[in-house]
Amino acid sequence: MRWRRRPEADAETPAVALGSGIELRDVGHDYGDRTVLADVSLTLTERRVGVIGANGSGKSTFARLLNGLVVPTSGTVLVDGLDTRTQARAVRRRVGFVFQDPDAQIVHPTVAEDLAFGPHNQGVPAEEIERRVEEMLDRYGLAGHRDHPAHLLSGGQKQLLAIAGVLAMRPQRIVFDEPTTLLDLANTRRVARVIEELEQDVVVVTHHLDLLAGFDRVLVVEDGRVAADGAPGETVPWYVARMD
Amino acid sequence: MLSLYVPGHSVVHRAPAGVKLGLLAALGVGLFLTERPAVVGGALVVALAVGLGAARLPWRALAAQVRPVWLWLAVLFVFHLLVTDLRTGTVAVLRLLALLVAAAVVTATTRVTALVAVVEWLASPLRVFGVRPARIGLVIAMTLRFIPLVAERAARIREAQAARGADRLRWGMAVPLLVQVLRMAATVGEALDARGADDAPARRPRRRPAVAS
Ligand SMILES: Nc1ncnc2c1ncn2[C@@H]1O[C@H](COP(=O)(O)OP(=O)(O)OP(=O)(O)O)[C@@H](O)[C@H]1O
Ligand SMILES: [Mg+2]
Numbered sequence: 001m002r003w004r005r006r007p008e009a010d011a012e013t014p015a016v017a018l019g020s021g022i023e024l025r026d027v028g029h030d031y032g033d034r035t036v037l038a039d040v041s042l043t044l045t046e047r048r049v050g051v052i053g054a055n056g057s058g059k060s061t062f063a064r065l066l067n068g069l070v071v072p073t074s075g076t077v078l079v080d081g082l083d084t085r086t087q088a089r090a091v092r093r094r095v096g097f098v099f100q101d102p103d104a105q106i107v108h109p110t111v112a113e114d115l116a117f118g119p120h121n122q123g124v125p126a127e128e129i130e131r132r133v134e135e136m137l138d139r140y141g142l143a144g145h146r147d148h149p150a151h152l153l154s155g156g157q158k159q160l161l162a163i164a165g166v167l168a169m170r171p172q173r174i175v176f177d178e179p180t181t182l183l184d185l186a187n188t189r190r191v192a193r194v195i196e197e198l199e200q201d202v203v204v205v206t207h208h209l210d211l212l213a214g215f216d217r218v219l220v221v222e223d224g225r226v227a228a229d230g231a232p233g234e235t236v237p238w239y240v241a242r243m244d
Numbered sequence: 245m246l247s248l249y250v251p252g253h254s255v256v257h258r259a260p261a262g263v264k265l266g267l268l269a270a271l272g273v274g275l276f277l278t279e280r281p282a283v284v285g286g287a288l289v290v291a292l293a294v295g296l297g298a299a300r301l302p303w304r305a306l307a308a309q310v311r312p313v314w315l316w317l318a319v320l321f322v323f324h325l326l327v328t329d330l331r332t333g334t335v336a337v338l339r340l341l342a343l344l345v346a347a348a349v350v351t352a353t354t355r356v357t358a359l360v361a362v363v364e365w366l367a368s369p370l371r372v373f374g375v376r377p378a379r380i381g382l383v384i385a386m387t388l389r390f391i392p393l394v395a396e397r398a399a400r401i402r403e404a405q406a407a408r409g410a411d412r413l414r415w416g417m418a419v420p421l422l423v424q425v426l427r428m429a430a431t432v433g434e435a436l437d438a439r440g441a442d443d444a445p446a447r448r449p450r451r452r453p454a455v456a457s
Contacts, residue, residue: 092437105432
C-alpha cells in the first residue's frame with residue numbers, strides 16, 4: 001500500500017492507525033426481496049477509484065454504502081476502521097457525497113448560505129465558516145454569485161456549488177455518483193478537472209469513461225457483483241468489449 | 245419573488261435582523277391603531293426614505309413587491325369610496341402600502357439566514373415541547389429554495405406536454421410533477437443526511453459580526 005499525504009485531514013482528525021481506507025467485508029444489499037448487491041469484499045485505499053456498469057447494476061447502491069447513506073443488509077463496511085452501521089455520523093464526516101442532480105442537494109436559497117450549511121451542521125465556528133465560504137466562492141468562480149438565488153445558476157455552476165458545499169465540510173474522501181451525467185461537454189470537462197485536482201481520495205461512479213483515464217483503479221459492477229477490478233487500462237476496455 | 249435580498253453595506257443592511265423584524269412588527273400594530281392620514285402617510289414616507297435613501301435600494305426592488313398587489317389596493321380604494329368615504333379609503337390604502345414597503349425594505353436588506361435565525365430564536369422556548377428550532381429554520385430556508393425549483397420543473401413538464409400537442413393546461417400534469425418531486429425529495433433527504441443536517445448543534449453559532457454586509 002502506498003503512503004499518501006492528507007494534509008487537511010491530519011490537522012483536524014487524529015490519525016486512525018487501524019484499517020485506513022474503505023473496507024467492504026462480504027457486503028450484500030437487498031431492497032425487499034430483491035438482491036441489488038452480493039458478495040462484495042474489497043478494500044479501497046487508492047486515491048482515485050472509478051465505478052462503472054450498466055443502468056441498474058447497483059453502482060449507486062455501492063456508492064451509498066461507502067458513507068453510510070445505505071447500511072448493508074449483510075456484511076460490514078468500515079471507513080478507516082469505523083463501522084457505517086454503528087458510527088454513521090463519524091463516517092459521514094469523513095466521506096462526503098456528491099449526487100447526480102445538484103438541484104436535490106442545494107438546500108438553501110442562496111449560494112453563500114448553501115455553502116455554509118454543511119460546516120454549520122458540523123459546529124464549525126462562524127468565522128471559520130465564513131473563511132471556507134469565501135475560499136469556495138473563489139476557487140469555483142462563484143464569487144460574483146454570493147447572494148444569488150441558487151436556481152439562477154447554470155447546470156455546471158450548480159454542480160460546482162454542490163461539490164463546493166461538500167468540500168466546505170473538509171471530508172477526507174468524496175464519493176461522486178454520476179457527477180457529470182446532467183452536464184454538457186464543457187462542464188463535464190470542468191468538473192472532471194475539479195475532481196482531478198482534489199487532494200481528497202475520490203470514488204467516482206460514472207458513465208463517462210474518459211473521466212477515468214488517470215484513475216488508479218476501476219471497478220466494473222454487473223448485476224450486483226464486482227465483475228472486474230483493476231487499472232483503468234484493463235477494466236475499461238473489458239467493460240466496453242462486453243457491451244458490444 | 246424569492247430572491248428578495250439586495251446585497252449592500254448600508255446601516256439598514258447591517259442592522260440586526262431581530263431589530264428590523266421587531267420594528268416591522270411594531271409598525272404593523274401601530275399602523276392599525278391610528279386613523280390619521282398624516283401619520284399613516286408619514287409612515288409610508290419614512291419607509292420609502294429608509295429603503296431608497298438609507299439602504300440605497302433600487303426603486304424597482306420596492307416596486308416589484310408592490311406590483312403584485314396594486315390592483316387589490318385599487319379595488320380596496322374603490323370599495324371604500326362606495327361604502328365609506330375618501331378619507332377612510334386613503335388611510336386603508338396608505339396603511340397597507342406603508343407596511344408593504346417596510347416589509348420589502350426588511351427583506352431586501354436582510355439575508356434569509358439572518359431572518360431564519362430570528363425565527364429560530366423566537367421558536368427556542370418551544371424546545372421544552374421537543375421542538376427543534378434549527379429544524380424550523382431549515383424548513384423555511386428549504387421552502388424558499390425549492391419553490392422556484394418546483395415551479396421550473398412544472399414549466400418543463402408543461403412544455404413537454406405542449407410539444408406533444410397538449411396545448412391546454414391539463415390536470416394530468418400534476419402526476420409527473422408529483423412523481424418528480426417525490427423522487428427528488430428522497431434524494432434531498434439523503435443529501436441532508438450526507439451534509440450532516442442531523443448533527444446540527446443545539447445552539448446556532450452566531451452569525452458573523454457587523455463588519456460584513
Ligand atoms: N430505494 C430502492 N428501493 C427499491 N429498489 C431500489 C432502490 N434503489 C435502487 N433500487 C433498485 O436496485 C437496483 C440497483 O440500483 P442502483 O441505483 O444501485 O443502480 P445503478 O447502477 O446506480 O443504476 P444507474 O446507472 O441507472 O444509476 C435497481 O434495479 C433499482 O431499481
Ligand atoms: Mg445510479
